[in-house]
Every structure is written in structure tokens, then in C-alpha cells.
Amino acid sequence: MQPLSYDPAYDPVEHLDRMKTRLVVHSIGLPAIWVPERNMVIRDRGLRNDLIRPVLGHECVHVENVDPGGHHPRHEARANLHSALRMTDPAEWAKLTACHSDYDRICLELGITRSQFLALHEHERRSAASRRRLERYGDTIYLEPRMGAGQWAARMSA
Template structure:
């Protein structure tokens, strides 16, 4: 199963309908909680489509309602970006892409089939401590999604 099929299946299981529509040029997608609908702009590249769908699906998972209050909006967007990054990027693939492209976000995004903002969101959830990198660390011993020893 491809990641695209997996995302579409997640949406279906959650009762979220995906529609393709003409959206304003500055919008690639949106989630409408009241209607349980994700609207996506027609004609996006596969990388952009996958990235936007995962981002909007995160808004659905968290039942986000649009907010004009800056801190709330920023929190919703950051959380959606991080949720999408964790679903679209496997850490071993990220590590290989980082080595192959010497950390260049654009090359890594192309390699991993996502957009640069997904790479940036994934980087934001990494924590480097001495000779280790932790993915999504939390408080408490052994509380992380992945630990990678680095030189």
C-alpha cells in the first residue's frame, strides 16, 4: 500500500470526505470540521498533494476549527505539520536522504516525496543530545519515538 492510499484510507476510516475544488491561489487545501471534509486544490504535484493531504488530515484528527487568534492558529499549524511529517517520513529514510543530499532540504524533500516544509517540520521534532538524535522526545527515561547514535 502506498502512503497516498494509506492517507486516503485513514480519512475514510475517520469519516472524512476528500473533495477536489478550485481554491484561492494562496491555498492548497483546507479542512472543514463542520462538514468533515478536506478540500484540496486540483492539479497539485504528487509531492505537494501527499504533503497537503497529510497536513489537512492532521487538522481533522485534532478536530481543529480555524482560529483568528494568532497563538492558537500557530499551534494548530505546527501540530498539523509535525503530525504530517511523522506519517510521511520514516527515520531511516530521513537519515539516508540527509547523508545523500548533505542536509539540503530541497534535495531531501524530492528524495522522500514530500515538500520542504515537511522536512523542516521533521527537523523541528529532532533533538540532538551529545552523540544521539531523538525523534519526538518527551519527558521521562526512554520516552522517544526513535533514538539514533551519531558520531
């Protein structure tokens, strides 16, 4: 499995080739689908060019994890997050999310799908929340306490 960090040169077609998975372009009702029984990914012929990379990146995660066919929510969430982590530059993500509130515009700028954007946004939100430290002293809870009097982000008393 490839590391889950940003790679500007990441090419999902090459990745599928390295995993010896066949890529077929055909008219189907979905953007793409992983068929584990045939070790094949089928991509829709009418898929927009700007969606080919993120959609195939999503399917690569299914192939890597040998996910069963179908759309299990846990597998879809993992595929969205892992593909977004590979294809999204963290510096560009921080810059765009800080100055824009239009998610679709950010998706177009980053070259990811809305589902990948939402998975990465939730991942970033949970990561930031887990870094916040709470400590209780007596009947008072301090958010991000540091050494010295009055050095905390917030204080709550019971």
C-alpha cells in the same frame, strides 16, 4: 488517533475515509483546507501529483485533532510534524540528511513538503539536544560524563 510512527503504506485518502471525512476536489487558492463545520477536506484541483499525499497527510492531522478552521501556528506546526513522522522513513531520513544539504532535493526524495521537512528537522535537532547530558562537579561542568577519569565529551570550568 494513529500512532506517530513511519508507515510505508500510509494513505491519507484512506485515512480520511476511515475518519468519515469527505474529500472534495475543487479549484481553491490553497493546496488544501480542512472545513470542520462540514467535516470536509477540500483539495485544490491543480495540486501537483507529488504533493497530494503530503498535503492530505497534513490535513488528516487537523481532522484527527478536530482543529478549528483557520491557520493557528500551533496547529500548523503539529500537523506538519505529525504528518512528516508518518510519511518519512527514519533510515532514509538519516541517510539523505547526512549526504545532502539541499533541503528541496531531500523533500522530493522523501515525498514531503518543505514545511514538513523543517518541522521534522527541528524535532530531530531538539531530540538530539535533549539526549545530551550535562553534570556539574564543583566548578566544572561535564558533557556526557561516563565512569572513569577523562571519560566525557567536553569539560567547561568556571
